[in-house]
Amino acid sequence: MQDIIARNGLETPEPLKAEVKSVPPWLQGTLVRNGPGLFSVGNSEYNHWFDGLSLIHSFTFHNEVTYRSKYLKSETYKSNTKADRIVVSEFGTMVYPDPCKNIFAVPNFTDNNLINIIRYGQDYYASSEVNYINQIDPLTLETVGRANYRNHIALNLATAHPHYDKDGNTFNMGTAIIGLGRPKYIIFKVPANASKDPKKPALRKVQQICSVPFRSTLYPSYFHSFGMTENYIVFVEQPFKLDIVKLATAYFRGVNWGSCLKFDEKDSTFFHVINIKTGKAKSLHYHADALVVFHHINAYEEDDHVVFDIIAYKDSNLYDMFYLHNMTKETDNFIQTNKVFSPPVCQRFVLPLNVQKQDSPKGTNLVTLTDTTAQAVMQDDGSIYCKPDTIFEMELPGINYNFNARKYRYFYGSRLEWSPHPNKQIAKVDIVTKTHVEWRQENCYPSEPVFVASPGAEEEDDVILSSVVSSDPSVSPFLLILNAKTFEEVGRASIPVPVHIDLHGLFI
Numbered sequence: 059m060q061d062i063i064a065r066n067g068l069e070t071p072e073p074l075k076a077e078v079k080s081v082p083p084w085l086q087g088t089l090v091r092n093g094p095g096l097f098s099v100g101n102s103e104y105n106h107w108f109d110g111l112s113l114i115h116s117f118t119f120h121n122e123v124t125y126r127s128k129y130l131k132s133e134t135y136k137s138n139t140k141a142d143r144i145v146v147s148e149f150g151t152m153v154y155p156d157p158c159k160n161i162f163a164v165p166n167f168t169d170n171n172l173i174n175i176i177r178y179g180q181d182y183y184a185s186s187e188v189n190y191i192n193q194i195d196p197l198t199l200e201t202v203g204r205a206n207y208r209n210h211i212a213l214n215l216a217t218a219h220p221h222y223d224k225d226g227n228t229f230n231m232g233t234a235i236i237g238l239g240r241p242k243y244i245i246f247k248v249p250a251n252a253s254k255d256p257k258k259p260a261l262r263k264v265q266q267i268c269s270v271p272f273r274s275t276l277y278p279s280y281f282h283s284f285g286m287t288e289n290y291i292v293f294v295e296q297p298f299k300l301d302i303v304k305l306a307t308a309y310f311r312g313v314n315w316g317s318c319l320k321f322d323e324k325d326s327t328f329f330h331v332i333n334i335k336t337g338k339a340k341s342l343h344y345h346a347d348a349l350v351v352f353h354h355i356n357a358y359e360e361d362d363h364v365v366f367d368i369i370a371y372k373d374s375n376l377y378d379m380f381y382l383h384n385m386t387k388e389t390d391n392f393i394q395t396n397k398v399f400s401p402p403v404c405q406r407f408v409l410p411l412n413v414q415k416q417d418s419p420k421g422t423n424l425v426t427l428t429d430t431t432a433q434a435v436m437q438d439d440g441s442i443y444c445k446p447d448t449i450f451e452m453e454l455p456g457i458n459y460n461f462n463a464r465k466y467r468y469f470y471g472s473r474l475e476w477s478p479h480p481n482k483q484i485a486k487v488d489i490v491t492k493t494h495v496e497w498r499q500e501n502c503y504p505s506e507p508v509f510v511a512s513p514g515a516e517e518e519d520d521v522i523l524s525s526v527v528s529s530d531p532s533v534s535p536f537l538l539i540l541n542a543k544t545f546e547e548v549g550r551a552s553i554p555v556p557v558h559i560d561l562h563g564l565f566i
């Protein structure tokens with residue numbers, strides 16, 4: 059694993075036919091995925107796995123299966139390649155472009171969008187969490203050009219995990235920190251018809267739904283995703299925070315941006331429930347113990363409650379685990395170092411909506427749903443303290459997206475074992491029975507599982523796709539197709555070139 063986690067990837071720019079074993083004929087489309095693929099340029103190296111330059115790859119199903127991969131031709135990629143060394147800072151790597159200049163030179167901000175593929179209107183973008191996104195052609199993987207959120211809406215950061223409603227509208231959240239007026243979180247929408255004029259970017263049609271003020275002006279919460287029900291956005295304001303003063307001075311102090319994130323275990327976690335149509339937040343003050351969350355699984359409304367599921371951690375050590383000096387340790391050493399890290403746990407929180415502060419009995423559980431042990435207890439000060447129902451240990455969650463914002467039963471994800479390395483198996487979890495089935499193969503590392511529904515399917519489970527790489531050189535990388543009901547293998551498409559380990563993607 060050490061050999062494949064941080065090796066520089068190869069481009070396969072022309073479609074390469076895969077060796078296919080049994081692919082369902084209805085499976086037509088392209089799975090486009092993103093992740094870090096280049097960890098050194100010239101003699102310079104990145105410090106952190108999430109710093110690697112974006113390498114996009116795709117698996118296209120159209121009577122046969124073809125594979126392609128191309129580096130995202132971001133300005134960051136072009137600048138680094140031209141200089142033959144890393145000249146643009148990333149989250150875990152601070153660099154100073156010109157050694158002749160002093161450190162008070164202004165840094166180029168990265169547009170290395172390595173996390174996910176997202177859609178605004180009919181346009182597809184490689185995205186990370188900065189103010190730039192790079193449009194790509196999802197068929198050829200060519201980079202079309204970059205867009206800057208700040209030309210269309212006042213924000214500095216935006217998530218790489220938007221939501222889509224059934225009409226094709228995209229909803230996302232961002233943060234306005236510096237130079238954009240009063241600091242705040244921003245919720246916005248890009249309408250489905252935003253790409254009517256192909257010469258103009260879909261982002262020009264962006265609409266701000268509302269803003270939410272920071273609880274603490276100088277320490278906004280970091281967030282990687284959010285939840286969406288039919289009527290509400292669910293935003294977790296967690297005590298994993300950005301230190302704005304440290305961020306503003308990091309470059310001059312010679313430390314990386316990552317060092318400006320801090321988990322405050324003594325603080326609380328706050329839940330905001332915001333009406334999508336009116337932009338108004340519920341006035342109830344929901345809170346829970348300190349936690350760290352990166353990924354929401356799903357959220358829905360039931361009998362005047364908002365139910366939402368997240369992958370929660372007890373601390374913020376996950377980010378530290380992905381420093382490359384840690385990831386490339388020998389197995390025994392890695393286990394020793396990382397065994398104290400908190401595991402990712404799926405937790406369900408339930409927020410009662412129609413609560414009258416003055417009438418509600420203090421100290422009693424206000425959750426009336428009978429299929430959960432999650433609690434929401436009215437406190438003396440009128441706030442509501444929430445305790446989760448614990449479901450399963452899992453990360454990189456996915457669902458049948460037709461069930462997004464609806465009551466659902468199954469989710470899929472990667473089971474993270476701290477030994478010897480993460481992502482050794484993928485699993486399907488039944489939330490009702492709290493049981494799971496899993497797929498694994500010796501020395502194989504499957505990526506985040508992606509659910510694809512067959513045409514006309516009404517049930518919640520159908521097929522699962524996962525890009526699998528092996529540390530055994532005799533096993534070619536392959537695109538795995540599983541029956542989503544049983545988690546038994548339906549087929550696989552072997553790729554005759556190296557494939558890199560990725561993060562997230564989209565089936566188009």
Ligand SMILES: [Fe+2]
Pocket residue numbers: 173219282352353562
């Ligand atoms: Fe993510």
